[in-house]
Amino acid sequence: xxxxxxxxxxxxxxxxxxxxxxxxxxxxxxxxxxxxxxxxxxxxxxxxxxxxxxxxxxxxxxxxxxxxxxxxxxxxxxxxxxxxxxxxxxxxxxxxxxxxxxxxxxxxxxxxxxxxxxxxxxxxxxxxxxxxxxxxxxxxxxxxxxxxxxxxxxxxxxxxxxxxxxxxxxxxxxxxxxxxxxxxxxxxxxxxxxxxxxxxxxxxxxxxxxxxxxxxxxxxxxxxxxxxxxxxxxxxxxxxxxxxxxxxxxxxxxxxxxxxxxxxxxxxxxxxxxxxxxxxxxxxxxxxxxxxxxxxxxxxxxxxxxxxxxxxxxxxxxxxxxxxxxxxxxxxxxxxxxxxxxxxxxxxxxxxxxxxxxxxxxxxxxxxxxxxxxxxxxxxxxxxxxxxxxxxxxxxxxxxxx
Numbered sequence: 280x281x282x283x284x285x286x287x288x289x290x291x292x293x294x295x296x297x298x299x300x301x302x303x304x305x306x307x308x309x310x311x312x313x314x315x316x317x318x319x320x321x322x323x324x325x326x327x328x329x330x331x332x333x334x335x336x337x338x339x340x341x342x343x344x345x346x347x348x349x350x351x352x353x354x355x356x357x358x359x360x361x362x363x364x365x366x367x368x369x370x371x372x373x374x375x376x377x378x379x380x381x382x383x384x385x386x387x388x389x390x391x392x393x394x395x396x397x398x399x400x401x402x403x404x405x406x407x408x409x410x411x412x413x414x415x416x417x418x419x420x421x422x423x424x425x426x427x428x429x430x431x432x433x434x435x436x437x438x439x440x441x442x443x444x445x446x447x448x449x450x451x452x453x454x455x456x457x458x459x460x461x462x463x464x465x466x467x468x469x470x471x472x473x474x475x476x477x478x479x480x481x482x483x484x485x486x487x488x489x490x491x492x493x494x495x496x497x498x499x500x501x502x503x504x505x506x507x508x509x510x511x512x513x514x515x516x517x518x519x520x521x522x523x524x525x526x527x528x529x530x531x532x533x534x535x536x537x538x539x540x541x542x543x544x545x546x547x548x549x550x551x552x553x554x555x556x557x558x559x560x561x562x563x564x565x566x567x568x569x570x571x572x573x574x575x576x577x578x579x580x581x582x583x584x585x586x587x588x589x590x591x592x593x594x595x596x597x598x599x600x601x602x603x604x605x606x607x608x609x610x611x612x613x614x615x616x617x618x619x620x621x622x623x624x625x626x627x628x629x630x631x632x633x634x635x636x637x638x639x640x641x642x643x644x645x646x647x648x649x650x651x652x653x654x655x656x657x658x659x660x661x662x663x664x665x666x667x668x669x670x671x672x673x674x675x676x677x678x679x680x681x
Contacts, residue, residue, distance in 0.1 A: 291576035298579065304569035305562040306362055311578045313359035314585050317430075318592040320353030322633050323626060324530060325426065325593075326617045327600045329608045333416040334600075336426065339617035339626075340532045346623075347527035354529040354540070356433065357487040357551025358558045360440070364491025367441050368448040372495070385442050391648065392438050395586045396431070398647045399594070403427050426593045434586075436480060440488045447485060448492040455485040456548060463545045467524070467537075476542040483543030487551050499559045508556025515549035584645040588637065591644060595636035599629065 298304070324346075326337045340346055367388070374384040403424065410420050440447065459482050465471035490498075490508075499505050519525045524537075525546035531538035539547040569575045581588065603610045612625025 287576075288573070291572040294576040294579050295572035298575070303566065304575060304578070305565040306365060307582045308565045308569055308578050309358055309558050309562075310362045310585060311581045313355040313362065314581070314589055316353045316355030317359075318588065318637075319630070320350065320355075320530065321430075321593060322596055322630060323349060323353065325596070326622075326626075327422070327597065327614065328616050329604075329614050333418040334422050335418065336422050336533070337617055338533050339622060340528050340530070341534055342616070342618040343620075343623075344527070344532075347529075350529040351550070354547075354550075355554065356484070357548075357554045360437065360484050360487040360551075361491040361494070361555045361558060363437055363441065364444075364448075364488035365495045366491070367444040367488075368492035368495040371444050371448070381445065385444075388441055389438055392434060392441075392586060395590050395644065395647045396434065398644050399427065399590045403594075423597055426597060430589065430593065432480070434589075436484050439481070440485060444492070447489060448495075450485070450489050450492075452486050452489045452493070455482040455489065458482040459486070459543070459545050459548050476544075479542045479544070479548075483548050483551075486548050487555050490552075490555050494559065502560065505556045505559035509553050509560065510556070512549050512551070512553030512556055516546055516553060519546040519549060584641060584648055587641055587645045587648050591640035592633075592637055595640050596633050598636050598640075599632050 324338050324340055326339065327334045328337050329335075340350065370388070371381075371384060374381075407420050407424055410423075411417070459479050462471075462475055462478050462482070466473065466476050493499070499508075520527050523546070525544060526532065526535055526537055526539055528535075529539050529547055529550055531541050537544070539550075569578060600613055603613045608614055612622055612627075612629050615622060615625075617623075617626070
């Protein structure tokens with residue numbers, strides 16, 4: 280144990296020393312918290328139950344609506360888009376200053392997003408085919424694939440906004456916010472078609488993305504601007520829930536007439552504004568905490584594999600569920616219906632197991648998130664110091680945003 284602590288301290292010191300002095304570590308911390316929020320949120324509100332020999336998805340929010348505040352803590356996508364807009368706008372401006380073409384810049388950024396996707400899709404195409412050939416119920420296969428593929432909508436939207444950074448970076452957040460409000464008025468107030476709500480998939484997430492771009496240009500340098508976002512977003516969210524008829528949950532609930540997330544509603548966007556305000560307010564304290572080498576090393580290494588963690592966390596949960604079926608079809612918190620406080624306690628006990636399974640997935644597939652050149656540099660670093668491997672340290676030394 281002492282040797283492990285010594286090796287971790289050495290690794291943390293090397294990551295800390297490899298980080299450029301000008302890097303804003305609070306940005307990486309916010310991204311890490313956003314990713315972990317999504318992962319933990321999915322693990323807590325997604326259940327797989329066995330009914331009539333098939334696996335079906337279920338949510339504790341449907342049976343226990345009083346759990347809605349949990350979704351307020353773990354629905355952190357707005358923070359991810361805030362950071363994404365900040366990094367994309369800053370990165371594009373830096374690329375232009377260095378004479379890097381738009382094609383080279385966007386190719387590098389989108390490659391980082393989509394390389395890990397190929398591994399997920401390939402594996403699950405093989406798994407789905409094997410399950411069907413082996414006689415699995417089509418409903419089971421459909422449930423599993425939905426859990427794997429449904430998070431990819433976020434990646435597509437994020438990629439589209441990233442590619443459009445030169446066009447949208449200077450748009451005022453008020454414009455997409457007005458579009459979201461108009462769509463909701465048409466959809467809910469004037470009886471418009473349901474499909475019009477999908478306009479908000481782009482407009483809704485463009486709001487925090489453009490806030491992040493404004494942040495990169497020096498906005499929110501004063502605390503009162505961030506306080507206004509936090510207070511205004513929170514007040515608007517409360518009003519929309521209490522008097523506007525919007526659901527309290529900030530994630531979709533099976534069987535609910537309206538989802539705040541699919542597609543995003545004005546309530547979800549207002550809540551995102553409050554989250555962004557809070558994120559901007561805690562930048563200073565976060566930056567100070569990130570000066571601690573051990574803390575910073577954890578955040579930096581998570582950021583180096585952020586897409587791998589995001590893409591494989593549902594696979595990790597389903598793998599544990601599948602292995603559990605070998606022992607029983609009624610393991611509490613794993614296969615049982617999420618309808619009581621006892622289920623919540625049991626599910627919390629499964630979280631470390633999900634995390635262990637995700638670690639296995641991370642070890643196997645994180646290599647797909649790194650470009651070939653970075654893999655070569657990493658091998659050189661490891662060979663130079665075999666007792667203290669530092670995955671991705673070379674990329675930190677390049678001072679590029681993770």
